Amino acid sequence: MHILLEFLDTTAVANMTFGNMLMLIIGIVFISLAIRKDYEPLLLVPIGFGCIVGNIPSIASMAVGVYDPGSVLSYIYFGVSQGIFPPLIFLGIGAMTDFSTMLSSPRLVLLGAAAQMGIFLTLIGALYLGFSPSEAGAIGIIGGADGPTAIFLSAKLAPHLLGAIAIAAYSYMALVPVIQPPVMKLLTTRKERLIRMKPPREVSQREKIIFPIAGFLICGLIAPGSIGLIGMLFFGNLLKESTVTERLANTARTALIDIVTILLGFSVGCSTQAQTFLTPQSILIFGLGALSFAVATACGVIFAKFMNLFSKEKINPLVGAAGVSAVPDSARVVQMIGQQEDPNNYLLMHAMAPNVAGVIGSAVGAGILWSVLVG
Amino acid sequence: MQGFSFNFQNIVAGQGFELTFAGMTIVFTALVLVSTFIALLPKALVVLNRMIPEVHHHTAKPKVREQGNEAQIAAAIGFALHAQKQAR
Numbered sequence: 369m370h371i372l373l374e375f376l377d378t379t380a381v382a383n384m385t386f387g388n389m390l391m392l393i394i395g396i397v398f399i400s401l402a403i404r405k406d407y408e409p410l411l412l413v414p415i416g417f418g419c420i421v422g423n424i425p426s427i428a429s430m431a432v433g434v435y436d437p438g439s440v441l442s443y444i445y446f447g448v449s450q451g452i453f454p455p456l457i458f459l460g461i462g463a464m465t466d467f468s469t470m471l472s473s474p475r476l477v478l479l480g481a482a483a484q485m486g487i488f489l490t491l492i493g494a495l496y497l498g499f500s501p502s503e504a505g506a507i508g509i510i511g512g513a514d515g516p517t518a519i520f521l522s523a524k525l526a527p528h529l530l531g532a533i534a535i536a537a538y539s540y541m542a543l544v545p546v547i548q549p550p551v552m553k554l555l556t557t558r559k560e561r562l563i564r565m566k567p568p569r570e571v572s573q574r575e576k577i578i579f580p581i582a583g584f585l586i587c588g589l590i591a592p593g594s595i596g597l598i599g600m601l602f603f604g605n606l607l608k609e610s611t612v613t614e615r616l617a618n619t620a621r622t623a624l625i626d627i628v629t630i631l632l633g634f635s636v637g638c639s640t641q642a643q644t645f646l647t648p649q650s651i652l653i654f655g656l657g658a659l660s661f662a663v664a665t666a667c668g669v670i671f672a673k674f675m676n677l678f679s680k681e682k683i684n685p686l687v688g689a690a691g692v693s694a695v696p697d698s699a700r701v702v703q704m705i706g707q708q709e710d711p712n713n714y715l716l717m718h719a720m721a722p723n724v725a726g727v728i729g730s731a732v733g734a735g736i737l738w739s740v741l742v743g
Numbered sequence: 744m745q746g747f748s749f750n751f752q753n754i755v756a757g758q759g760f761e762l763t764f765a766g767m768t769i770v771f772t773a774l775v776l777v778s779t780f781i782a783l784l785p786k787a788l789v790v791l792n793r794m795i796p797e798v799h800h801h802t803a804k805p806k807v808r809e810q811g812n813e814a815q816i817a818a819a820i821g822f823a824l825h826a827q828k829q830a831r
Contacts, residue, residue: 470781471781471784474777474778474779474781474782475778475782477774477777477778477781478771478774478775478778480774481767481770481771481773481774481775484766484767484770485767487766488762488763488766488767489763491759491762491763491766492754492759492760492763495753495754495757495759496749496750496751496753496754496759497749497753498748498749498750498753500757501757501758501759501762504757504759505762572785572788573797574788574791574792574797575784575785575788578784578788579781579784582780582784583777583780586773586776586777586780587773587777590769590772590773590776591769591773725774725777728773728774728777729770729773729774732769732770732773732774733766733770736765736766736769736770737762737766740762740765740766741762
């Protein structure tokens with residue numbers, strides 16, 4: 369009988385806390401949002417299920433959780449904690465990304481830089497709230513609207529906040545269609561939203577091949593901290609554009625990125641154990657995350673309006689909102705808002721230029737923060 | 744983080760403004776250089792293409808044939824065959 373009682377003491381039911389139950393509900397909400405609302409399903413389903421798995425309490429002598437050395441989950445989480453998965457995801461993103469629109473509209477690249485103001489203003493906000501500079505840097509990168517970059521930097525600067533930062537970054541990326549439109553409408557007039565832009569020119573294959581090499585050299589030489597991310601992004605793009613490595617590019621943008629996304633999403637979800645995740649800091653991180661997306665959007669839109677003061681060919685300021693690197697969601701939002709005013713105005717291709725520039729900008733921003741704040 | 748301490752002094756002590764200024768300057772510098780490079784690339788390629796003409800690699804995708812009037816010809820042949828069959 370006492371064996372049965374001892375066993376009952378070890379069950380998850382006996383060790384379940386209110387925090388664990390809350391996290392189980394959050395995990396189910398994530399899965400529901402992904403399935404019912406189609407919010408970033410490729411990420412929210414693995415993260416949501418990981419959240420459920422990570423919040424089943426186990427006894428101390430059993431190594432099963434991500435933080436227990438030797439457990440299976442800890443080995444999977446190693447790819448997150450050591451920053452291995454994010455560069456591999458960037459490889460796949462590079463192999464998927466077509467830089468043509470950016471190559472045909474170089475001035476729109478600047479919008480991708482302006483939107484990175486969200487990173488640094490969030491950093492200031494986090495410092496104000498009492499976070500240490502390293503923690504503030506890791507939180508600030510949420511403003512880059514780039515999940516892998518956020519995970520990469522928080523693994524390096526503030527590993528104890530990784531779960532909260534990753535969940536905040538991916539949650540807000542899923543909520544781009546909710547957060548961005550009010551900011552875009554607030555900062556633009558109807559006349560501005562109706563601006564039509566010249567169609568992008570055709571880009572030669574040679575330009576597409578040369579760009580990833582030159583782009584990497586420029587960014588890598590300026591911010592060496594970003595070479596892990598930027599290097600893989602441009603390497604993936606070179607595989608795609610070189611025309612001689614189609615098999616490798618195909619693997620990078622399909623099987624490889626899918627495997628890494630599964631492992632990353634699931635293990636990040638598992639890391640959200642109530643004991644480490646449900647803290648007042650997490651609430652502040654979520655608040656700052658929402659603010660950072662709004663600020664990044666606003667900075668992109670305002671900078672587009674600023675550029676219009678000096679440009680003969682006007683930029684539709686909505687395109688500035690795509691400077692945040694949530695690819696391609698924010699570009700889709702720009703298209704949607706533009707078409708609400710003029711159904712025949714196609715902004716998607718123009719918005720993709722600052723969108724991919726934003727990916728480069730946020731990776732450079734992460735490299736800078738890592739170089740300055742590490743140690 | 745050691746408890747909450749909302750204070751402007753935290754920003755100054757953490758060199759928040761210096762980090763922001765330096766960070767944005769570097770991000771802008773990198774992307775301005777990328778933008779300048781992209782703007783100059785077509786001009787540089789005019790010269791480069793003269794020196795090293797483009798070659799089509801054996802593994803490159805085949806060029807898409809220009810769309811001719813094959814569809815109209817096929818329709819005309821179809822119509823002619825149909826008309827012949829009706830006449831019999």
